[in-house]
Amino acid sequence: MPHNTTPRAALIATVRRVVIKIGSAVLSGDSGLNLAQIEKLSANLWQLRQRGYDVIVVSSGAVAAGKKDLGICGRPQTIALKQAAAAIGQSRLMRFYRSAFRSRGGNVAQILLTRDDLANRRRYLNARNTLMTLLEYGIVPIINENDTVVVDEIRFGDNDNLSSMVASLVEANLLVILSDVDGLYDRDPRQHAEARLIPEVERISADIETMAGNASGQLGTGGMASKLKAAKRATLQGVAAAIINGLDPDNLLRFFDGEDIGTYFIPASARMTAKKHWIAFTKKPRGKLFVDAGAHRALVMEGKSLLPSGIRGVEGTFERGDSVSLYDDSGNFFARGVTNYTLAELLHIMGKKTSEIIDILGYKYADEVIHRDNLVLSTADDDRPLD
Numbered sequence: 001m002p003h004n005t006t007p008r009a010a011l012i013a014t015v016r017r018v019v020i021k022i023g024s025a026v027l028s029g030d031s032g033l034n035l036a037q038i039e040k041l042s043a044n045l046w047q048l049r050q051r052g053y054d055v056i057v058v059s060s061g062a063v064a065a066g067k068k069d070l071g072i073c074g075r076p077q078t079i080a081l082k083q084a085a086a087a088i089g090q091s092r093l094m095r096f097y098r099s100a101f102r103s104r105g106g107n108v109a110q111i112l113l114t115r116d117d118l119a120n121r122r123r124y125l126n127a128r129n130t131l132m133t134l135l136e137y138g139i140v141p142i143i144n145e146n147d148t149v150v151v152d153e154i155r156f157g158d159n160d161n162l163s164s165m166v167a168s169l170v171e172a173n174l175l176v177i178l179s180d181v182d183g184l185y186d187r188d189p190r191q192h193a194e195a196r197l198i199p200e201v202e203r204i205s206a207d208i209e210t211m212a213g214n215a216s217g218q219l220g221t222g223g224m225a226s227k228l229k230a231a232k233r234a235t236l237q238g239v240a241a242a243i244i245n246g247l248d249p250d251n252l253l254r255f256f257d258g259e260d261i262g263t264y265f266i267p268a269s270a271r272m273t274a275k276k277h278w279i280a281f282t283k284k285p286r287g288k289l290f291v292d293a294g295a296h297r298a299l300v301m302e303g304k305s306l307l308p309s310g311i312r313g314v315e316g317t318f319e320r321g322d323s324v325s326l327y328d329d330s331g332n333f334f335a336r337g338v339t340n341y342t343l344a345e346l347l348h349i350m351g352k353k354t355s356e357i358i359d360i361l362g363y364k365y366a367d368e369v370i371h372r373d374n375l376v377l378s379t380a381d382d383d384r385p386l387d
């Protein structure tokens with residue numbers, strides 16, 4: 001363990017549970033899976049497990065592993081071909097992980113998820129329980145999107161996104177994204193030879209986001225933009241994140257040994273600001289807001305504020321500035337926040353567009369009913385911290 005006191009060294013010393021996302025670009029070449037690479041990565045993942053970390057892997061590579069059997073070089077061009085390639089490749093991918101772990105006395109489990117699985121609270125809790133049980137038994141879960149069944153509405157879209165949701169599902173302290181690039185550069189290093197690596201990011205601002213552009217590599221899906229989104233989602237929830245180059249699998253151990261490689265994203269300070277802490281623990285809620293699925297997703301998955309259009313019902317006796325509890329459309333509590341509008345006002349504007357507030361009330365305090373800064377999400381497993 002390092003004895004310096006940089007933020008990353010201090011964090012790594014406290015990490016217990018880590019989600020490690022491995023991109024297709026790390027696991028495969030043009031002709032399919034790179035078996036030597038899986039072998040080396042598995043050895044290092046197992047070593048981290050041996051050091052006492054709970055290790056959860058999100059691995060891409062199913063499409064790359066299966067496309068050869070369909071006679072495809074390069075990227076499969078249609079969704080149907082991608083799904084067929086994934087159906088062939090996923091079991092191959094798992095076979096290689098399994099034999100690499102087994103040869104070292106370890107074991108792995110496959111978990112395939114769709115976004116629906118995590119949007120539905122019962123399935124979310126079930127997935128969580130399964131993952132926790134596997135970790136208890138020292139087994140390394142290897143997660144991928146369930147590519148063969150997903151349609152657009154239930155896709156995570158890319159595994160960067162999936163890995164950030166898994167990090168919050170299992171309450172990890174750290175999300176490590178392994179890609180084919182040394183970390184976040186100030187511009188795309190494939191296009192600009194003078195691009196410079198950014199070693200540490202305190203806050204993922206709009207300026208940082210524009211560095212990522214939109215393009216992905218030959219093999220990957222989301223590019224740097226989706227990695228930044230994943231890092232943002234993680235750090236906002238208090239989970240540290242890092243992007244490092246997995247083409248050299250030993251980088252993983254170097255990172256855990258405290259070497260300053262890759263880009264490190266500092267988690268939002270101490271999980272909660274004092275204000276949010278107050279909303280969560282001190283201010284007594286005076287009412288309840290029931291929101292629809294779209295609003296729930298916007299608040300939980302996208303870090304947005306609550307607008308009137310997503311509110312389906314209200315209860316209680318509250319004034320502007322009071323704390324209210326938020327419930328999803330199955331009646332599950334999921335957040336608490338400070339409302340900009342009274343109960344009487346909300347009865348008029350709920351379900352309506354922001355642009356209609358002035359017409360309905362004759363005035364407007366704010367576009368949002370609860371601003372993001374005044375909202376605290378419940379933890380995944382239960383409502384204890386807030387209720």
Ligand SMILES: Nc1ncnc2c1ncn2[C@@H]1O[C@H](COP(=O)(O)OP(=O)(O)O)[C@@H](O)[C@H]1O
Nearest residue numbers: 023024025179185187188217220221222223224
């Ligand atoms: N600012 C940037 N810094 C680093 N990489 C960038 C940046 N902008 C674009 N990229 C590209 O993003 C690619 C990684 O994303 P992707 O191809 O989706 O990989 P993966 O398979 O690991 O998900 C890199 O190969 C890199 O060329």
Ligand SMILES: N[C@@H](CCC(=O)OP(=O)(O)O)C(=O)O
Nearest residue numbers: 024060061062063158159221
């Ligand atoms: N689920 C897909 C990978 C999707 C994906 O996000 O790929 P990548 O950008 O390489 O992490 C597969 O296993 O091929």
